Amino acid sequence: MSISSKSAERAIDAARQTSVRIGVPMNIAILDGSGHLKAFLRMDGAMLGSVDIALKKAKTAFLLGMNTEAVFEFCKPGAPAFGLEHTNGGLVVFAGGIPLKADTGETIGAVGVSGGTVSEDFGVAQAAAAALTN
Amino acid sequence: MSISSKSAERAIDAARQTSVRIGVPMNIAILDGSGHLKAFLRMDGAMLGSVDIALKKAKTAFLLGMNTEAVFEFCKPGAPAFGLEHTNGGLVVFAGGIPLKADTGETIGAVGVSGGTVSEDFGVAQAAAAALTN
Amino acid sequence: MSISSKSAERAIDAARQTSVRIGVPMNIAILDGSGHLKAFLRMDGAMLGSVDIALKKAKTAFLLGMNTEAVFEFCKPGAPAFGLEHTNGGLVVFAGGIPLKADTGETIGAVGVSGGTVSEDFGVAQAAAAALTN
Amino acid sequence: MSISSKSAERAIDAARQTSVRIGVPMNIAILDGSGHLKAFLRMDGAMLGSVDIALKKAKTAFLLGMNTEAVFEFCKPGAPAFGLEHTNGGLVVFAGGIPLKADTGETIGAVGVSGGTVSEDFGVAQAAAAALTN
Numbered sequence: 315m316s317i318s319s320k321s322a323e324r325a326i327d328a329a330r331q332t333s334v335r336i337g338v339p340m341n342i343a344i345l346d347g348s349g350h351l352k353a354f355l356r357m358d359g360a361m362l363g364s365v366d367i368a369l370k371k372a373k374t375a376f377l378l379g380m381n382t383e384a385v386f387e388f389c390k391p392g393a394p395a396f397g398l399e400h401t402n403g404g405l406v407v408f409a410g411g412i413p414l415k416a417d418t419g420e421t422i423g424a425v426g427v428s429g430g431t432v433s434e435d436f437g438v439a440q441a442a443a444a445a446l447t448n
Numbered sequence: 449m450s451i452s453s454k455s456a457e458r459a460i461d462a463a464r465q466t467s468v469r470i471g472v473p474m475n476i477a478i479l480d481g482s483g484h485l486k487a488f489l490r491m492d493g494a495m496l497g498s499v500d501i502a503l504k505k506a507k508t509a510f511l512l513g514m515n516t517e518a519v520f521e522f523c524k525p526g527a528p529a530f531g532l533e534h535t536n537g538g539l540v541v542f543a544g545g546i547p548l549k550a551d552t553g554e555t556i557g558a559v560g561v562s563g564g565t566v567s568e569d570f571g572v573a574q575a576a577a578a579a580l581t582n
Numbered sequence: 583m584s585i586s587s588k589s590a591e592r593a594i595d596a597a598r599q600t601s602v603r604i605g606v607p608m609n610i611a612i613l614d615g616s617g618h619l620k621a622f623l624r625m626d627g628a629m630l631g632s633v634d635i636a637l638k639k640a641k642t643a644f645l646l647g648m649n650t651e652a653v654f655e656f657c658k659p660g661a662p663a664f665g666l667e668h669t670n671g672g673l674v675v676f677a678g679g680i681p682l683k684a685d686t687g688e689t690i691g692a693v694g695v696s697g698g699t700v701s702e703d704f705g706v707a708q709a710a711a712a713a714l715t716n
Numbered sequence: 717m718s719i720s721s722k723s724a725e726r727a728i729d730a731a732r733q734t735s736v737r738i739g740v741p742m743n744i745a746i747l748d749g750s751g752h753l754k755a756f757l758r759m760d761g762a763m764l765g766s767v768d769i770a771l772k773k774a775k776t777a778f779l780l781g782m783n784t785e786a787v788f789e790f791c792k793p794g795a796p797a798f799g800l801e802h803t804n805g806g807l808v809v810f811a812g813g814i815p816l817k818a819d820t821g822e823t824i825g826a827v828g829v830s831g832g833t834v835s836e837d838f839g840v841a842q843a844a845a846a847a848l849t850n
Contacts, residue, residue, distance in 0.1 A: 495645070495646055495647055496617065496644070496645045496646075496647075496689075497642075497645030497646040497647075497669070497670050497673075500669050500670045500671075501666075501669050501670075504669060520664060524664065525659070533664075533665045533668065534668065538668055538669065539665075540665065540669060541664055541665055542662055542663045542664055542665070542666075543662075565662070566662040566663060
């Protein structure tokens with residue numbers, strides 16, 4: 315089971331609408347069930363440095379099967395998994411990455427959003443994820 | 449001057465229509481005037497290994513300002529620029545990457561397509577490029 | 583749909599039995615439906631340099647959805663996709679990598695074997711693939 | 717002196733049994749006396765992001781000849797070897813990697829386990845190491 319290109323584009327549209335509403339242009343990445351890039355959009359004016367961040371947020375959420383900000387709890391200062399963020403070619407451990415799961419719990423894709431504050435990124439990622447799971 | 453997200457999506461749509469018409473699902477990458485990823489789509493059933501190839505074709509066309517198959521002339525067996533394809537983190541020197549140029553000759557973006565034969569990739573990349581320059 | 587660890591180990595056992603029968607110790611890699619490593623075995627005496635080759639054969643077969651020796655046809659001297667083998671972090675384009683496909687045609691894993699001659703590797707990879715698809 | 721494939725598989729079985737008992741699917745990597753991969757298993761449901769972590773834990777334990785959590789003491793905040801974890805292509809410095817040593821003190825292999833909490837990983841790695849040294 316995976317994300318179709320139709321679903322991926324619907325998710326990008328949902329993310330874009332939320333981005334426009336809050337007035338923050340975003341980079342939006344959608345991965346499929348193999349963890350490979352399915353669709354991507356950089357809205358006009360979105361930060362160039364956020365291309366890599368959006369892609370890595372999606373990768374992080376996919377590989378670890380949890381929201382990116384939840385990964386932070388394992389590797390934040392004083393937490394046991396020191397340096398976890400340097401594995402897998404570089405993970406991003408702040409909000410904006412959300413895994414997509416089947417009813418079985420299996421990860422079938424992921425969303426990564428970057429361009430605004432951490433809470434703005436998270437809100438836009440939620441909009442994309444909702445469009446994919448509804 | 450650069451590629452707007454609206455234009456990038458129009459280019460992806462044009463590429464997709466050509467892909468559907470020839471019956472070959474493609475990976476389609478659009479770079480903007482800074483050479484960064486603007487939009488991407490992997491059509492359902494497109495080869496996973498072509499994600500990297502589409503991205504590198506677009507990068508090659510952008511960085512060298514010419515079609516990817518034209519770059520081959522410089523590094524093919526017997527040509528002077530031996531190993532050129534190993535620079536810049538890896539170039540792809542067969543057809544499917546096309547730079548987008550302003551009237552001034554300045555490169556303002558690039559298209560990269562991969563998923564079929566070299567000539568199929570080229571035809572789909574041309575459709576995307578035409579949608580961006582018309 | 584993907585490869586279970588039970589299936590992966592059955593495939594490794596089948597590959598090992600063939601290797602023992604022909605007297606050539608092998609490296610055997612099994613990828614699952616996400617293209618990630620599921621199981622691996624280096625038989626005693628198998629070449630160290632073949633660890634990387636077995637892993638890359640499996641990756642190549644997974645990403646391109648075809649036997650590794652079939653990929654060679656696209657990038658061999660004089661063929662159109664010059665340098666294809668340098669994409670995706672390095673592909674291996676001689677026999678020994680076989681994709682595993684569902685009835686739908688979807689790639690659900692891959693096998694990579696290295697340690698002997700190309701035809702020995704191919705025979706052992708076939709044994710592993712047969713154990714996974716039967 | 718090195719780890720035979722028979723020993724490596726016995727170690728993986730021991731690790732698996734412990735993993736099943738605690739209900740946490742794990743990635744288990746065994747390196748031999750040259751530091752190359754000897755055997756690997758990703759149990760069903762084990763995190764994909766832990767493939768890389770298990771491999772790097774084993775590498776870290778092998779290269780430094782000590783448990784991964786002991787390496788942390790050298791590079792933790794305030795300790796002298798700042799950035800040690802970024803050498804050797806990336807080390808992992810939390811528990812789950814254990815070197816295997818001959819009576820002479822020579823490192824003859826290593827175990828790396830990842831998939832659960834740091835203490836769960838450590839317990840499973842100990843089970844694998846015990847199976848290899850007994």
